[in-house]
Amino acid sequence: MTTEPGVTPHAGAPRARTGWWAALAGVVAAGAGLALAELLAAFVDPASSPVLAGGAAVVDAVPGWLKDLAVAWFGTADKAVLLGTMGVVLAAGAALAGWLELRRPPAGAVLLGAVGVLAAVVAAARPAAGVLWAVPSLVGVGVGVLLLRRLVRELRPRDRTPLVGLWSGSQDAPDRRTFLLLAGLTAAGAVVALGASRAVSAGSRAVDAVRRAIRLPAAAKAAPAVPAGAELGIDGLDPYVTPNESFYRIDTALRVPQVAPDDWSLTVTGLVDEPFTITWDDLLALPLEEHFVTLACVSNQVGGDLIGNALWLGHPVRELLARARPRAGADMVLSRSTDGFTAGTPLAVLQEADRACLLAVGMNGEPLPAEHGFPARLVVPGLYGYVSATKWVTELKVTRFADEQGYWTPRGWSALGPVKLSSRIDVPRPGDDLAAGRVTLAGVAWAQHTGIAGVEVRVDDGAWVAADLADTVGPDTWRQWRLDWDAPPGDHLVAVRATDTDGVVQVEALAPPAPDGATGWHTIELTIT
Ligand SMILES: Nc1nc2c(c(=O)[nH]1)N[C@H]1C(S)=C(S)[C@@H](COP(=O)(O)O)O[C@H]1N2
Numbered sequence: 001m002t003t004e005p006g007v008t009p010h011a012g013a014p015r016a017r018t019g020w021w022a023a024l025a026g027v028v029a030a031g032a033g034l035a036l037a038e039l040l041a042a043f044v045d046p047a048s049s050p051v052l053a054g055g056a057a058v059v060d061a062v063p064g065w066l067k068d069l070a071v072a073w074f075g076t077a078d079k080a081v082l083l084g085t086m087g088v089v090l091a092a093g094a095a096l097a098g099w100l101e102l103r104r105p106p107a108g109a110v111l112l113g114a115v116g117v118l119a120a121v122v123a124a125a126r127p128a129a130g131v132l133w134a135v136p137s138l139v140g141v142g143v144g145v146l147l148l149r150r151l152v153r154e155l156r157p158r159d160r161t162p163l164v165g166l167w168s169g170s171q172d173a174p175d176r177r178t179f180l181l182l183a184g185l186t187a188a189g190a191v192v193a194l195g196a197s198r199a200v201s202a203g204s205r206a207v208d209a210v211r212r213a214i215r216l217p218a219a220a221k222a223a224p225a226v227p228a229g230a231e232l233g234i235d236g237l238d239p240y241v242t243p244n245e246s247f248y249r250i251d252t253a254l255r256v257p258q259v260a261p262d263d264w265s266l267t268v269t270g271l272v273d274e275p276f277t278i279t280w281d282d283l284l285a286l287p288l289e290e291h292f293v294t295l296a297c298v299s300n301q302v303g304g305d306l307i308g309n310a311l312w313l314g315h316p317v318r319e320l321l322a323r324a325r326p327r328a329g330a331d332m333v334l335s336r337s338t339d340g341f342t343a344g345t346p347l348a349v350l351q352e353a354d355r356a357c358l359l360a361v362g363m364n365g366e367p368l369p370a371e372h373g374f375p376a377r378l379v380v381p382g383l384y385g386y387v388s389a390t391k392w393v394t395e396l397k398v399t400r401f402a403d404e405q406g407y408w409t410p411r412g413w414s415a416l417g418p419v420k421l422s423s424r425i426d427v428p429r430p431g432d433d434l435a436a437g438r439v440t441l442a443g444v445a446w447a448q449h450t451g452i453a454g455v456e457v458r459v460d461d462g463a464w465v466a467a468d469l470a471d472t473v474g475p476d477t478w479r480q481w482r483l484d485w486d487a488p489p490g491d492h493l494v495a496v497r498a499t500d501t502d503g504v505v506q507v508e509a510l511a512p513p514a515p516d517g518a519t520g521w522h523t524i525e526l527t528i529t
């Protein structure tokens with residue numbers, strides 16, 4: 001039992017219960033305020049909601065090592081974990097505000113108000129924000145504070161004068177029924193507001209319907225056919241072409257940006273003689289090319305799965321740049337997304353005649369899925385996504401590395417991000433039940449734009465043995481590999497390393513993803529019985 005100044009001990013048990021009711025009042029009032037803010041945000045801009053703006057600010061503020069840890073622990077569930085954590089913290093804070101409002105008025109109202117004002121400031125400071133972005137948080141918290149005061153008043157024995165005229169205050173002794181009625185009405189109002197906000201944000205469903213109706217033009221230059229020998233078809237081995245549903249997703253967007261093609265345009269600007277803007281229809285009228293390219297995330301750990309291979313359909317970025325005519329001295333293209341994300345890519349890489357850098361609209365035969373950048377994104381063979389693969393891209397600014405930085409560079413990641421030569425063991429998985437005798441080892445290896453020439457496997461302290469390499473369409477994609485191993489009983493360490501077409505052998509020294517990509521030979525422990 002807690003005792004507070006001014007509380008008579010014999011009244012302790014009921015007062016303690018009143019504390020819980022006050023905590024409930026805090027949660028209900030704050031929840032109603034948040035629901036109202038969500039509803040207003042649906043009109044202003046979905047990203048102006050205190051939850052999404054606050055979460056986005058947390059994502060931006062998180063140091064690189066913590067981002068790595070989150071991706072390592074939760075993979076692509078990291079956003080759900082973040083939102084869940086925020087929910088728990090907010091609920092606990094709201095309960096505390098309710099309790100404080102009962103015991104130390106107006107401390108609870110002040111706490112709630114301060115958090116709301118902070119949310120408003122954070123929302124208004126988002127990269128894409130307008131002045132209106134503060135409104136949902138401010139109105140939401142204002143109403144939340146009034147509700148909190150009104151609800152908690154119902155829990156007090158004295159002080160029965162109405163604070164606000166939302167409901168006529170009862171003049172009788174404290175009555176839990178009035179409190180429950182008001183709290184119930186508030187909660188019901190919150191549910192209605194949330195439902196309405198969902199209905200308003202049905203805009204995202206509208207964009208999805210537009211996307212489904214799109215028939216992309218055929219490629220003027222089709223991709224080479226995938227050789228039959230590119231797919232080893234081994235159970236547990238990542239397929240040569242990654243289906244869209246299982247393609248890894250990495251971005252800073254808590255809510256997938258919903259960009260309708262009719263509202264989309266791409267501007268090529270900066271240090272160019274001929275800046276210009278193209279619309280969606282302009283883009284589809286340009287000659288499109290298809291290329292298989294393996295995309296990789298710089299945050300991928302040794303043995304990790306933040307990598308996938310897809311068939312991309314798009315227009316060469318090189319052609320767009322040629323039309324804009326970059327000026328002497330420019331060495332970077334800063335690509336910008338609707339959500340404020342930017343990537344800095346070397347201009348020279350994007351201009352290479354034999355590198356398929358695409359302004360992509362298609363992925364594996366369909367329009368880009370929303371979470372992979374619909375309606376348009378960049379794909380650059382050989383560079384990590386954070387310096388090249390901008391999704392929902394709307395601007396290409398020709399500039400200089402000395403003048404501008406991509407999103408991740410000031411956050412501790414290298415300005416340049418060439419993909420590092422790497423390989424992975426997919427089969428068997430550590431922990432699999434394996435009997436002595438023939439065991440098939442298999443995995444993938446990648447060195448985008450250089451190409452894989454060989455993969456070797458080593459068991460314990462044995463010699464490196466060359467694995468069989470699957471076919472590939474070219475140097476821009478990963479290659480599968482396999483090796484049959486006559487496994488003796490016991491515990492064994494199996495390691496893999498790749499060699500690229502320049503004869504370079506994969507780096508053995510372990511390095512973490514930051515600042516420019518992990519290195520080290522993927523090694524797994526297998527128990528053979
Ligand atoms: N708009 C936007 N584009 C982005 C990012 C982002 O955070 N926002 N992340 C980049 C990173 S770090 C990677 S690895 C790739 C991942 O692309 P995918 O999600 O389609 O696999 O997208 C890139 N493009």
Ligand SMILES: [Mo]
Nearest residue numbers: 297298385386
């Ligand atoms: Mo990434």
